[in-house]
Amino acid sequence: MVNLSVNLSGIEMANPIIPASGTFGFGYEFAELYDINCLGTFSFKGTTLNPRFGNPTPRIAECEGGMLNAVGLQNPGVDKVISEELPKLAKVFHKPVMANVSGFSLEEYVETVRKLDGEKQIGWFEVNISCPNVHGGGMSFGTSAASAAQVTEAVRKVTSKPLYIKLSPNVTDITEIARACEASGADGVSLINTLMGMRIDLKKKKPVLANVTGGFSGPAIMPVALRMVYQVYKAVNIPIIGMGGISTAEDVIEMMLAGATAVQVGAANLINPYASRDIIDALPAAMEKYGIRSLSEIIGAAHA
Amino acid sequence: MVNLSVNLSGIEMANPIIPASGTFGFGYEFAELYDINCLGTFSFKGTTLNPRFGNPTPRIAECEGGMLNAVGLQNPGVDKVISEELPKLAKVFHKPVMANVSGFSLEEYVETVRKLDGEKQIGWFEVNISCPNVHGGGMSFGTSAASAAQVTEAVRKVTSKPLYIKLSPNVTDITEIARACEASGADGVSLINTLMGMRIDLKKKKPVLANVTGGFSGPAIMPVALRMVYQVYKAVNIPIIGMGGISTAEDVIEMMLAGATAVQVGAANLINPYASRDIIDALPAAMEKYGIRSLSEIIGAAHA
Amino acid sequence: MKQAIYEITRNQKIADHVYEMVLRGDTSAITAPGQFINIQLAGKYLRRPISICDWSDTDITIIYKVVGGGTEQMSEMHPGETLDVLVGLGNGYNTKKSGDAPVLLGGGVGVPPMYGLCKALRAEGKAVKVILGFNTASEVFYENEFRALGAEVTVTTVDGSYGMKGFVTDALKTMEYSYFFTCGPMPMFRAIESVAVTSGQYSFEERMGCGFGACMGCTCKTKYGNKRICKDGPVLEREEIVW
């Protein structure tokens, strides 16, 4: 028997599979399709202080091995998340959930986390300082070590739950930013958010996305994600949630070898709604194929 | 009749297609397969002051929609390039060639360009400050605006030929670096060099590449390349050579709409040795399909 | 919604650039005309959403136009080959509000969902008028299929090469009807909106990520809040639409 469990900042997870924020809503859509309690956990839709419509459409473009999205943090706002989404989720998901939070100012990050902190369903915070699809906030916090540290420090003060900072890959040196988060009290980092990309419509001779640029996800970005997880693993002593194109059980193993304690599955859920469950189901056979008895033993093993 | 010609810093090219440095050697290997005079030009193998063996093998890994390479600037050194490679090339290629130059110090860049500057075959210089596969040089010049400016300024003094600086995508803000090159005398910029990526061998539980990380090229990186060319086009007034995953005539059009005056075809040459020729052959039909009479008219048209 | 493997039992050209494909497999997830399916294609990352034209207990009929690499790939497939498909997506049309004499307006590849809808309305005993709009004669399809359902069919072509010359709205203006249902391009929708004299339902198109409500890629604003075209749509009622 192989052992899939991992411990993420003190919370035991049956397996390291976490559907990524923005690809799994608040879970209940997927709960109609399968019992989502098979998941390690999931990271819910990026939540901001106020309700947001997001960007105009088209918000989606296709590319080789992946897709671009420019949803722009559409969400009902933290109050409705607490009053409507979390109660609906409670009926179908009985594990700690990961709360993904975004903001446009330090104060907004702090206030949103403070409001969510009392919710017993929430096991971890994942603070997104790397959304490439919003202007005047979002990614700009994630592109300098100083501002990443500021957000981490401020949010740290209002929650004692495990705090993960979600990092942008669109930077010269992601290890510098990860170290700043660690030094400012983060319990871990999650990476990578999407690469910033674009497509142009040849017929219209205009960008496909109304937002011009979008976040690039899918299997195509996995080599960049693996490289960054590998680099950050060398640079910090806090756990890493690895993500970026993971679509198979083999991808999970590769990402954990690079240094991830747990992994997020993003775009794959959109292409195959059962992807996260399928990956969990496929893990034991893949582990046996590669001689792995316990997933937690391979974290960072490629560094040896 | 459609018009494929473009003018790149005063030199008229029959078409905008340029096989990228490191994927076309010094041309004569490909000249055995087809008449390479059909090309706009090509950028020859990255040349350094001294001969280099490059990195240990494995130097190649595969990934979704592309490949990683960590060749590490293997080349015979500038003296042999002048005494052996260029004469061999002269027999099979009768157009100005683009000289790709790398270095590990300011002095090396300057000395290599100075030695090549007298060669009449050379039409343009493409100074690579973005090779991700060498240590203590290469990419480190390309990740800060200050050092990019230094290299540009120093090389500018020893050549009056059109000078292009090849930029790294592994940066937070590529427009800042492009502007620094422009301000320091570059005639143009070429982008993007490869994204830095890695793969791990699940059987060996070690990085696939001996160099650990490698440069990621192929269709998978095109959305990132398009985004950066689009951004740089807005930021500078010098021409851009666009590259990153271009494999079809449609890709060429998309890259030119983003702002490229000419394009480089890289990894595609390795998968299909006739790729650059095939793209040139396919351009007229693609142009007609999208109502384009002259390629030079669509440069940056997606910005309108 | 169900995900399953479907076998192609038919795939043939029925008009310029337009193909009819029949897929054999589980159709139990289809609950209303106007729903769509989402097809995975080799080498393409995103699935291709295609509206359902007709369905039985064992088969789904779709009609698609070759507009890009994905649909071109579909057009080259052969009976016996299989496809991974998500079936029963979207809300579909609500026939309950149709009144006794609804009119259906389909434009180009907006025609196919009108067929399943027409069938459903005829089964409910409604007198159905159908207006099918195309650019030119070579693009016309399914006129006889609609007549076989007992509908009163008018075909319009922009260039007048077949049927009535003009747009679907030119035909609509001459008719009496209790309600309308439509699917087609946005300029057609705007024209209908300006001349229609009853309530009705529009089926919208948008670039989608998942097609089942997860990614928020296709959200639009309505008078009653944000709606996901893929899940809360594609059919919206006239009264809720923000133009």
Next chain:
Amino acid sequence: MKQAIYEITRNQKIADHVYEMVLRGDTSAITAPGQFINIQLAGKYLRRPISICDWSDTDITIIYKVVGGGTEQMSEMHPGETLDVLVGLGNGYNTKKSGDAPVLLGGGVGVPPMYGLCKALRAEGKAVKVILGFNTASEVFYENEFRALGAEVTVTTVDGSYGMKGFVTDALKTMEYSYFFTCGPMPMFRAIESVAVTSGQYSFEERMGCGFGACMGCTCKTKYGNKRICKDGPVLEREEIVW
């Protein structure tokens, strides 16, 4: 080198995880045994280099082992399907230096190129000894095919389940020979290097980018300078190799 489309006329399992495939098409670019072909597969970015086992005016025979996704995909292809292939890559073996009684040592998937080489040497009238090394009986293939060429064949298996128990070098030590040719894994090469008493040629394997000398992805150092395994190799002479 030539690039062309080849039709699969045969693709069948001949040992555990090992398949023989015959490709019909232009073979004029093949100039020596030990060369390889580079196969494009749907959904894989890099081509798959596979050594040529045998060829005629119209056909190329390759033997491949399923070791990953690419070769697994190949194993699922059927006669009648086609492949885009670069043919006639690499230098191949130089038979001129063989002397009268060369020995050929193939290990596992290093066996196939020995077949075409054996054929060429036999055509030149040489007395050829062949040692084929496998792990176990179920992996053995082509023993009879080599015998049919008139070679003296020894099969070794590591576990002794077929033929002589041990490694190819255990057989080699017992033989007289004028020269050796080999293809197989690195540990086998090192073992041969330590016991071989004549000159010889080794065929190396390396991860390749292009397979035709453009990318410098597979360069190795030799006593006479850098060589590209794909273009200047894969066959190197014993005297030039840097171990």
